[in-house]
Amino acid sequence: MSEELNHLVNKNAQGRRPQFLNTKTEEHLLSMTMALMQELAVTRERLDTLERVLEAKGNLTTEELKSYRPDETAESERQEAQRRLIATVMRSIEQEKHALEDLAAPEVSQLHVVSDDEKVA
Amino acid sequence: MTKTSSSLPPAWHHVEQHDMFPEHDHDDVARFNFIASMNKYLSQTLGAGNELSYEKRVLPALQKELRREPRSRHEIREAMNRDPYHRIWSAAKRNTMEQRQQISRSIVLPQADALAEKAADLIEAAGNLELDPALEIPPYIKSVDHHCMPGSYHTELVDDDVSAGANYDMGMFATTGGAMGKLTDMAGCAVVDWLRDEYPNFKPKRILDIGCTIGHTVLPIAAAFPEAEVIAIDVAAPVLRYAAARAAALGINNVRFVQASGEDLSRFDDESFDMVYTSMFLHETSNSAISIIMNQIYRVLAPSGLSLHLEQPSYTDEMPLYEQFIRDWDAHNNNEPFWSRLHDTSIHGEMQASGFAASDLFVAKVASASVTEGPEDHGRGAAWHAYGAIKGE
Incomplete structure (x- = not known):
C-alpha cells in the first residue's frame, strides 16, 4: 500500500549535510521559517483562486464564509491538511530525529551503570 | 516554451x-x-550579494591573512x-x-x-524496456x-517502482524555473538545433544515451531522427521504468530503455553506434569510472561517429577563481561530490586517452532558445559546454 510510504516523505538524503549557521538550532529555525513561507504562499494562492472563482460566479457573501461549518468529510480532510502542514514545517527536526534513530547505540561498557552498592553508599 | 520576464518564473501548471x-x-x-x-529570488536578487561580500570584505581580509592573493577556489571557499x-544564502538555498524533494x-x-501499475501497462504495450536485476549499482551512485x-535514482519502494522517476520529473520545472522546458527536454532540443546548424548532413542510424535518467534528453533527439534506433541506458530501474512509460505516453517509439552501466557496454558490438552522448551525467560518476566509460564509448563508436558530452564548463586557468568557487557550490552543499573533481578534469584529455586524436576534439556551446537574460543560476541554466569528438576514419 502506498500509504505505508507516508513516513518516507520526510526522509533524509544520504550524505553529509553542511552546517551553514552557528548552531543546529539556527538551522532548524531557518528551515522552519522557509517552510512556513512556502505554506503561506500556498495559502495565499489558494485564497486568490477561491476569491477569483467565487467572484466570477458572483455568489460569495461574507456571511456565508463566517457561518461555514465543515461536514464530517471536510473536517477529516482539514485535519489531515493540518497534519501535513505541520510535518512539512517540522521537517528538519524530524530529520534530526531520523539521524538519532540511525546513530549506533553506545557500548554498554561505556555507560556508567550505578550499582546497588553505590546507591546505598 | 512559456515566455515570462526574466524575474518571474513560469507557473508550474505549464509543465x-x-x-x-x-x-x-x-x-x-x-x-x-x-x-x-x-530559487529565482536567491539567484537573481540575492546571488550577487555573495560576490559583493567577497570583494568588499572577504577578499581584503583573506589577502591580509595570507599576505598574498588566494591561489585556489578552496581557499576562497574556506573564507x-x-x-x-x-x-x-547557502543555508536558504540548501x-x-x-x-523541493519533500514536495x-x-x-x-x-x-x-x-503509478507503478500505470507504468507497467504502458511498458507492456510499448515493449521498450529491458531490465537487468543482477546489475550492481556503482558505488558513486550508492x-x-x-x-x-x-x-x-535506484531505491525501490514498491513492486515495479517508478517513484524516483516521477519525483525527478515533477521537480525539474520548479528547480530550473522552467528554463528546461515543459518536458525538461531543452538539453536534447539544444543538441538537435546544434547538430542541424553544424552537421546538417549527419543522419545517425544508431544512437546511445548513457545515464538517461527519465529519458528527458533523449526524446527530442529520437524525435529528430525517427529512422534511428535509439538506446538509452541507466543503472537505476525506477527511473528507467518511468522513462519507458513516459516515452510511450508521449508517443516516442524508437527508444529502447536498457538497465546497464556506462562502464560495461559489452552487450554492444564494436563500432555499432553513430552517436554516443551523455548529458549532465559525467559529474555523477567518478575518476576511475570516467576513463572506463570513455574507453567503452570509443570502442562502440563507428568511424565518423560523434561522441558528445554536455556539462557545465570545466575550471580552466582562464576562469576567475571566484567564478570557480561559486560554480562549485553544488559539490559541497547539494550532494554532488564528484562535481568539483570533474570540473578540474579534462574531459578532452579522457577522450584523447580513449583513442581520439587531438585533431578529432572540439568544444561547443549549446544552449536552449529559452535561456533568459540576467544573472546565471550556476549549474541550473539551459546552457552547456559540449565536449565532443568525431572519430577518425
Whole structure:
C-alpha cells in the first residue's frame, strides 16, 4: 500500500549535510521559517483562486464564509491538511530525529551503570 | 516554451501533463510555484550579494591573512564559509533543494502503487524496456543521494517502482524555473538545433544515451531522427521504468530503455553506434569510472561517429577563481561530490586517452532558445559546454 510510504516523505538524503549557521538550532529555525513561507504562499494562492472563482460566479457573501461549518468529510480532510502542514514545517527536526534513530547505540561498557552498592553508599 | 520576464518564473501548471505524470492538486502547484520563485529570488536578487561580500570584505581580509592573493577556489571557499551573508544564502538555498524533494515525495509516494501499475501497462504495450536485476549499482551512485534526493535514482519502494522517476520529473520545472522546458527536454532540443546548424548532413542510424535518467534528453533527439534506433541506458530501474512509460505516453517509439552501466557496454558490438552522448551525467560518476566509460564509448563508436558530452564548463586557468568557487557550490552543499573533481578534469584529455586524436576534439556551446537574460543560476541554466569528438576514419 502506498500509504505505508507516508513516513518516507520526510526522509533524509544520504550524505553529509553542511552546517551553514552557528548552531543546529539556527538551522532548524531557518528551515522552519522557509517552510512556513512556502505554506503561506500556498495559502495565499489558494485564497486568490477561491476569491477569483467565487467572484466570477458572483455568489460569495461574507456571511456565508463566517457561518461555514465543515461536514464530517471536510473536517477529516482539514485535519489531515493540518497534519501535513505541520510535518512539512517540522521537517528538519524530524530529520534530526531520523539521524538519532540511525546513530549506533553506545557500548554498554561505556555507560556508567550505578550499582546497588553505590546507591546505598 | 512559456515566455515570462526574466524575474518571474513560469507557473508550474505549464509543465507538460503527459499520461504518466503524477496526479497533483492546487496546493501542490502552489508549492512548486513558491520553490521556483524562491530559487529565482536567491539567484537573481540575492546571488550577487555573495560576490559583493567577497570583494568588499572577504577578499581584503583573506589577502591580509595570507599576505598574498588566494591561489585556489578552496581557499576562497574556506573564507566564504565564515562569511555571514554567504552562510545564510547557502543555508536558504540548501533548504529550497530539500523542500523541493519533500514536495514531490509528498505527492508521489501516496500514489506509488498506482503509478507503478500505470507504468507497467504502458511498458507492456510499448515493449521498450529491458531490465537487468543482477546489475550492481556503482558505488558513486550508492554512496550518496545526489542533489539531496532521498533514496537517489535506484531505491525501490514498491513492486515495479517508478517513484524516483516521477519525483525527478515533477521537480525539474520548479528547480530550473522552467528554463528546461515543459518536458525538461531543452538539453536534447539544444543538441538537435546544434547538430542541424553544424552537421546538417549527419543522419545517425544508431544512437546511445548513457545515464538517461527519465529519458528527458533523449526524446527530442529520437524525435529528430525517427529512422534511428535509439538506446538509452541507466543503472537505476525506477527511473528507467518511468522513462519507458513516459516515452510511450508521449508517443516516442524508437527508444529502447536498457538497465546497464556506462562502464560495461559489452552487450554492444564494436563500432555499432553513430552517436554516443551523455548529458549532465559525467559529474555523477567518478575518476576511475570516467576513463572506463570513455574507453567503452570509443570502442562502440563507428568511424565518423560523434561522441558528445554536455556539462557545465570545466575550471580552466582562464576562469576567475571566484567564478570557480561559486560554480562549485553544488559539490559541497547539494550532494554532488564528484562535481568539483570533474570540473578540474579534462574531459578532452579522457577522450584523447580513449583513442581520439587531438585533431578529432572540439568544444561547443549549446544552449536552449529559452535561456533568459540576467544573472546565471550556476549549474541550473539551459546552457552547456559540449565536449565532443568525431572519430577518425
